[in-house]
Amino acid sequence: MNEHELLERINNLEYHQKLLLKLLNDPKLDLYKLIIENGITEQEIKQFYTLCDKMSKKLEEQKAEGYVYFHPLLHELSVSLPYKLNIREVINACLTQKLYLPLFQELVKYL
Template identity: 50%
Template structure:
């Protein structure tokens, strides 16, 4: 079986698991965004790794007395998967309570 076909099957299986979560009545705008933007499981893992890194960096900066995190937000947007829009992602994560503290901080910097 060719690698591209296998990747597509794996993505479909992943999306199917996510859809089952949605059907159960969970409010999951970030999960919906994953499906809409056709992200695969590895891309979502990379997003979570990015958020973990950003969250840790924000906590370190807070401990050092930083109050503004716009440079951190800029770094986040530059490393964010190109399939995702920063504003849309931040809002979806807040609604789904994914990396809530980090995303609330980033929300201050998204353009209206």
């Protein structure tokens, strides 16, 4: 293991430690549990949040245009997730944690 890989692992451990401290105060933070259990990095989660922001805007636009079928958004999310995460677990965790509620309340219908 080289120095760069070791530094990445230390950074990931520090990130997971911060999440664990938040979990101590609120055990309902299911997304944080998934992040830690699956070894997801902070950068991967930032990309996930950016994707959710983009998809939330798409959902609003599509609803304004009269769309009633949002399965393509679910597909887009599932192919964009880090490979270690399960789409069903992510959606349920985000709903429990009340993250991006309009988006995930719509997507859960297609599971």
